Amino acid sequence: MLRALLLIILLVSGQSLIAAPDSTVNYWYQHRIYNNETQYIPAAQVMVFRDDTNNLKFAQVKNFDLGYYIGLGEIDVFEKDKTYWVKLVLSNYSEQHQNLVVFTGNNAYSTVYIEKNGVLDSIKTGYFAPIKERNIKNGYESKFKLVLKEGESASLLVKTRSMDNYPPRFEFKTIQFEKWSQQEGKTALLEGVFTGLLIILAILGISLYLYLKRIVFLFYAFYAISNNIYFLFFHGVLDPYIFPENPERLSLLWLLPNLSAIFYFYFARHFLNTKEHYPKWDKYFKAFIVIMSVALLGNAIYISITQDVYNGLIIHNLFIIAISASILIFILSLRRLNSGELKYFAIASIFLVAIALFASAQYIFNLNANIITYVQFAVGIEIIFFALGLGHKMKKLVENHAITQESLIIQLVENEKLQEKTNTELKEKVAERTHQINVQNIELKKARMEAEKATKSKSDFLSVMSHEIRTPLNAIISLSHLMDIDNENEETQEYIDALKFSAENLSSLINDVLDYNKIEAGKIKLESIDFSLIDLLKNIRDSFKFKAQSKDITLDFHLSENTPNRLIGDPTRLTQIFNNLMSNALKFTEEGSIEVSAVLLGIEDDKVNIEFTVTDSGIGIPEDKINEIFNDYEQASSETTRKYGGTGLGLSITQKLLELHKSKVSVSSKVGKGTSFKFVIEFKLPETFDLLASDKANTIYDLKNAKILVVDDNYMNRMVLNRLFQKWNAEFHEAPSGAKAFQKSNEITFDLILMDIHMDEMDGFECTSLIREKSAFNKETNIIGMTAFAKNDLKDNPMQYVLTEFISKPFDPKELLNRLVHFLNKETATEI
Numbered sequence: 001m002l003r004a005l006l007l008i009i010l011l012v013s014g015q016s017l018i019a020a021p022d023s024t025v026n027y028w029y030q031h032r033i034y035n036n037e038t039q040y041i042p043a044a045q046v047m048v049f050r051d052d053t054n055n056l057k058f059a060q061v062k063n064f065d066l067g068y069y070i071g072l073g074e075i076d077v078f079e080k081d082k083t084y085w086v087k088l089v090l091s092n093y094s095e096q097h098q099n100l101v102v103f104t105g106n107n108a109y110s111t112v113y114i115e116k117n118g119v120l121d122s123i124k125t126g127y128f129a130p131i132k133e134r135n136i137k138n139g140y141e142s143k144f145k146l147v148l149k150e151g152e153s154a155s156l157l158v159k160t161r162s163m164d165n166y167p168p169r170f171e172f173k174t175i176q177f178e179k180w181s182q183q184e185g186k187t188a189l190l191e192g193v194f195t196g197l198l199i200i201l202a203i204l205g206i207s208l209y210l211y212l213k214r215i216v217f218l219f220y221a222f223y224a225i226s227n228n229i230y231f232l233f234f235h236g237v238l239d240p241y242i243f244p245e246n247p248e249r250l251s252l253l254w255l256l257p258n259l260s261a262i263f264y265f266y267f268a269r270h271f272l273n274t275k276e277h278y279p280k281w282d283k284y285f286k287a288f289i290v291i292m293s294v295a296l297l298g299n300a301i302y303i304s305i306t307q308d309v310y311n312g313l314i315i316h317n318l319f320i321i322a323i324s325a326s327i328l329i330f331i332l333s334l335r336r337l338n339s340g341e342l343k344y345f346a347i348a349s350i351f352l353v354a355i356a357l358f359a360s361a362q363y364i365f366n367l368n369a370n371i372i373t374y375v376q377f378a379v380g381i382e383i384i385f386f387a388l389g390l391g392h393k394m395k396k397l398v399e400n401h402a403i404t405q406e407s408l409i410i411q412l413v414e415n416e417k418l419q420e421k422t423n424t425e426l427k428e429k430v431a432e433r434t435h436q437i438n439v440q441n442i443e444l445k446k447a448r449m450e451a452e453k454a455t456k457s458k459s460d461f462l463s464v465m466s467h468e469i470r471t472p473l474n475a476i477i478s479l480s481h482l483m484d485i486d487n488e489n490e491e492t493q494e495y496i497d498a499l500k501f502s503a504e505n506l507s508s509l510i511n512d513v514l515d516y517n518k519i520e521a522g523k524i525k526l527e528s529i530d531f532s533l534i535d536l537l538k539n540i541r542d543s544f545k546f547k548a549q550s551k552d553i554t555l556d557f558h559l560s561e562n563t564p565n566r567l568i569g570d571p572t573r574l575t576q577i578f579n580n581l582m583s584n585a586l587k588f589t590e591e592g593s594i595e596v597s598a599v600l601l602g603i604e605d606d607k608v609n610i611e612f613t614v615t616d617s618g619i620g621i622p623e624d625k626i627n628e629i630f631n632d633y634e635q636a637s638s639e640t641t642r643k644y645g646g647t648g649l650g651l652s653i654t655q656k657l658l659e660l661h662k663s664k665v666s667v668s669s670k671v672g673k674g675t676s677f678k679f680v681i682e683f684k685l686p687e688t689f690d691l692l693a694s695d696k697a698n699t700i701y702d703l704k705n706a707k708i709l710v711v712d713d714n715y716m717n718r719m720v721l722n723r724l725f726q727k728w729n730a731e732f733h734e735a736p737s738g739a740k741a742f743q744k745s746n747e748i749t750f751d752l753i754l755m756d757i758h759m760d761e762m763d764g765f766e767c768t769s770l771i772r773e774k775s776a777f778n779k780e781t782n783i784i785g786m787t788a789f790a791k792n793d794l795k796d797n798p799m800q801y802v803l804t805e806f807i808s809k810p811f812d813p814k815e816l817l818n819r820l821v822h823f824l825n826k827e828t829a830t831e832i
Contacts, residue, residue, distance in 0.1 A: 030089040033098055033148070033174065041088065041172035043073030048170075051083040054161065058113050058122075061085050062157060078167040080310075086158040086170060092148035099177040102156075104142045105170040108163040108248075112144055115155040127236075128163050131244040138236035145177060164251065164309035191235055194380055198228040201387055208394075216270035220386060223263040227379050230256035234372060251309050255316055257356075258296045261323050265289050271345060271389065281330055288326065295319055317360035324353045324360070341396075344389030348382040469510055474788065474809050476503045478720040481813060485723060497546050524573075526660050529805075530686050531571035533610075534559065535818050537598065540578045542814065547586050554593035563600040564608055568684040572808070573657050578614070580654045581677050585616035592617030592674070601680065608685055613678045620671040629667075703730040706824050707748065710734045711741040711767065712756040712786070717809075721754065724813055730820075738762030738770075745775040751824055753778065755803065757787040768802045782823045 031041045047069035049061065069087060078084065092098045104110060108128040114121045124133035125142040135144035148154060160168050205221030208214070232238050233253040243249040265285045269275065274282035295315070303312040331346050331353075355378040480500040487493055541557050548555045578596070585594045594616045601609040621629060629651050651665075658665055661681050669675040708730050710721050718734045725732040733750065735741035738759055745753075753771075757764035768783050775781075785803040807819060 030091055030153075031172075032091050032093045033100075034093050036094070036096075036098075036176050036179075038176075038179070039174040041174070044071050045088065046072035046170065046172055047087040048072050048075060049085040049087070050079070051085060054081075054083045056083070056085075058157065058159070061159075062113070062115075072170055078169075080162045080165055080167050083159065083161040084168050084170075086156075086160065088156045088158075088172065089153055090146070090148065090156065090174070091153040092150060095150060097150065098148040100146045100148065100174045101136070101143055101177050101180045102146050103171065103173045103175070104144075104158055105160075105168070105172070106140060107142050107160050107168055107170075108166065110142050110158055110160040113157040113159070114146065115157075116148075116152060127239075128248045130247065131240050137240055140234070140236055146174075163248070164307055166310045187235070191231070191237065194376060195228055195232065197380060198224045198383060201383060202228070204387075205390075208390075214270075216267060217390065219263050219267040219270060220390060223260055223267055223386075224383050226256050226260040226263055227383070229253065230260070231376050231379075248307065251303055251307070252300050254309060254313055255296060255299055255303075257320060258292055258299070258316055261320070262289055262292050262296070264327075265292075267386070268345070271341065271386075271393070281333070284326070284330075288323065292319065292323070320356055320360045324356045328353050341389040341393045344385045344392060348385030348389070351385070352378050352382040354378075473503060473507055473510070475714075475716045477507065478716060482720055482723050485727065500546070524657075524660065526570045526573060528568055528570065528684065530566055530568055530822075532565055532818060533563065533567055533598065534565050535814070536571050536575060537578075537596065539814050540575065540582060540596070543579075544582050544586060548594065551586070551589070552591065553586065553589055556593055556595045558595065558597040560597070560599040563598060563610065564685060566686050567608065567610075568686055569681070570661075573660070574681070577654050577657050577679075578612075580651065581614040584651065585614055585618065585675075589616045589618035589674075607682055609680055609682050611678065611680045613676060615674065615676040617674040620673055621667070621669040621675055622671055623669075703728045703820060703824060705729060705731050706751040706820075707731045707733065708820070709741065709744060709748075709750045709753045711738065711753065711759075711764070713737060713759045714756070717756070717786075724816070728817060728820075738764070738767030741767050742770050742775065745771045745778040745781075747777075749777040750781055752820065753781055753783040754807075755783050755785050757785050765802060772802055784819065784823065 031039065031045045033039055047066065049064060049069045104125065107126050109126040112123045112125060114123065123135045123144045125135065125144050127140040131137050146154060162168060202221040202224040205217045205224065209217040230253065233250060238250065239247060265288050269282060269285050272278065274285060299312050299315055303309055327349050331349055334342065334346060355375050359375050480496055480503060483496045484500065487496055537557050537559065541555055544555060597613045599611045601611050655665055658679055663679050663681050665677055665679045667675065667677055708725060710718055710732065712718050713736055722732045733744065735744050739762060755764040755768055764785055771778055782804040785806045786809055787806060788809045804823065805819065807816060
């Protein structure tokens with residue numbers, strides 16, 4: 001009987017279905033729209049096909065019959081690594097156009113294929129879809145607009161695959177576009193109010209921080225800002241502005257509540273002053289901040305690398321639950337809420353903790369309850385209560401400040417009385433002290449004037465003595481050179497050599513004292529002129545040859561291969577350095593040898609570095625005395641001073657001269673074996689130079705009857721130069737005064753003029769200027785000035801530039817010869 005009844009029911013149902021305008025098959029996944037109400041589409045009308053290959057295209061899937069599909073309600077678990085095709089037909093059975101918004105769920109990325117009246121269209125939806133490809137731009141729900149005319153149907157095929165490890169989530173509904181727009185408008189209004197409120201409170205917090213310098217206001221502002229950004233992100237407000245082409249990059253913003261919790265604990269520590277009032281909880285809060293910071297960083301890195309937002313947010317919500325529970329325990333531990341700010345803090349925290357616990361539990365257990373509006377409302381209330389707590393705290397600060405001000409006013413009145421008394425006493429002391437200072441200033445001024453006068457007198461004395469001592473000394477040295485040239489007696493030659501050595505030694509001693517004084521006064525400046533390194537070393541060797549031979553000491557000079565011969569530097573100071581080092585070497589060496597070497601270290605652009613070394617086989621210096629030998633008037637020991645003599649200024653002057661060259665001397669020594677002094681000087685190269693071998697150091701010159709005028713009021717100087725010019729094959733002309741020199745310059749064209757600077761009536765500068773201006777034949781002739789002063793002593797003379805060059809007196813004949821050859825440009829070199 002029961003079977004017959006069932007058969008009758010089936011037959012009747014089948015006939016009614018066959019008579020319907022739609023077939024039985026279509027009816028199962030077709031949703032009919034009869035009115036303008038929101039339509040929640042039953043899961044039974046949604047068909048799902050799972051693509052296990054993840055490679056099928058629309059053209060393949062669209063022709064699958066219903067045998068490939070199952071109902072949406074029959075699926076308990078969606079696999080995250082499979083592609084799902086969802087099929088649905090929407091038909092307009094109402095009597096008007098339907099302008100709809102169709103919701104398909106909440107998935108990262110979906111492609112919706114829409115077929116109406118044989119026309120196929122496709123739309124991208126989902127929160128990972130680029131903004132420009134979305135049908136509706138904002139929001140995280142998958143949705144699109146669809147228009148159906150009266151009686152029109154649309155076949156939908158939705159392709160979805162998880163991109164953030166969320167299982168696919170499908171929930172279909174339709175809503176009228178106008179109604180949806182009204183709802184969105186209301187949501188936008190509420191979001192605007194919420195956002196505006198939080199922005200105002202954040203700005204207020206930052207302003208108070210800048211004004212009061214209390215960091216609690218800054219953390220309050222950060223807390224409000226982080227929450228504000230999170231809800232703007234949640235509602236999709238940020239989508240069109242931040243990474244619109246790559247929305248997946250915004251996934252990290254899901255972790256903002258974790259950052260907000262960090263700011264919350266910072267705020268709580270300073271707001272409640274837990275360090276003082278709750279030290280135990282202060283330690284816990286510090287630990288929470290560290291743990292949450294590490295968790296936030298680790299979770300952010302994990303999501304960035306794997307795009308696994310689903311599991312990342314599970315971890316995130318577990319932390320939120322743990323944090324919320326900790327806050328709840330902390331609040332419950334506050335037994336007495338005996339202050340207004342503490343009450344506000346407790347109410348605000350409990351209000352938020354309850355809703356945060358429920359929201360995190362909803363996500364973890366997938367409770368499918370949309371409570372974001374309540375969460376946002378709770379956050380707003382919490383931040384307002386925090387603001388009220390801060391206001392109450394500020395009120396107490398103001399009250400305390402007022403009390404403090406009253407106390408300060410009373411104290412200030414008392415202080416003013418005390419200050420008046422103190423000021424009176426201070427005025428008396430200041431007047432007395434001022435008088436003492438004035439007396440001291442007068443004495444100091446007088447002492448300074450006397451010191452300056454003494455310094456000037458010393459400088460003037462040394463300047464005069466320099467000239468007065470050097471003038472007769474020049475004559476002695478010059479006469480010794482003449483005697484050396486004319487002498488043919490061997491016994492007499494020894495006396496001449498002794499005379500030359502003594503005179504030059506005395507000259508060296510005087511130069512040391514005068515140079516030391518100039519260095520101390522800062523008057524020595526380095527000059528920069530072209531000179532021959534080979535000639536300089538040869539002259540140094542020759543000047544010490546006699547003394548070395550007298551002690552049976554060998555002098556060895558070495559010049560490294562490819563060292564430039566011509567350099568630009570200060571040959572006078574370099575010679576002085578070598579003279580000091582060679583004098584010391586000869587003084588402290590009884591037998592053996594003295595080696596002098598010049599080694600090219602390198603050439604770069606127009607600069608060359610040369611390392612000079614002076615090595616002797618003398619008595620050596622104890623290691624503990626090496627640093628002392630450069631002190632003024634200092635030698636290795638008093639015994640050394642008694643035995644060998646000397647002022648102890650040579651090495652001090654050498655070091656100071658090297659400092660002017662931006663160099664320094666290094667010393668290595670062994671007692672009984674000898675000492676080595678080494679230093680490096682940087683020179684400039686002339687525009688043209690030769691890289692000479694070390695065996696080209698010895699040359700002689702012929703001046704080829706060059707006409708040279710010597711202007712000097714000292715007969716002895718003119719006689720010496722006359723004899724030298726005879727040896728050098730030069731035509732000698734002389735003038736005892738400036739007037740006579742000018743007269744001769746109008747009679748003969750000279751190849752070169754040697755001009756003494758210091759002459760009576762007309763000095764060398766005036767005579768040279770007159771020749772430059774009015775001479776008939778010698779306006780362009782090279783004129784070399786001869787002076788007993790150092791070149792730097794003449795640098796302030798405005799007429800120094802009328803002279804071509806300066807030569808110091810007493811002059812070395814070889815140095816003079818080199819300068820003459822250089823300016824005459826008539827050199828003929830022959831190797832010795």
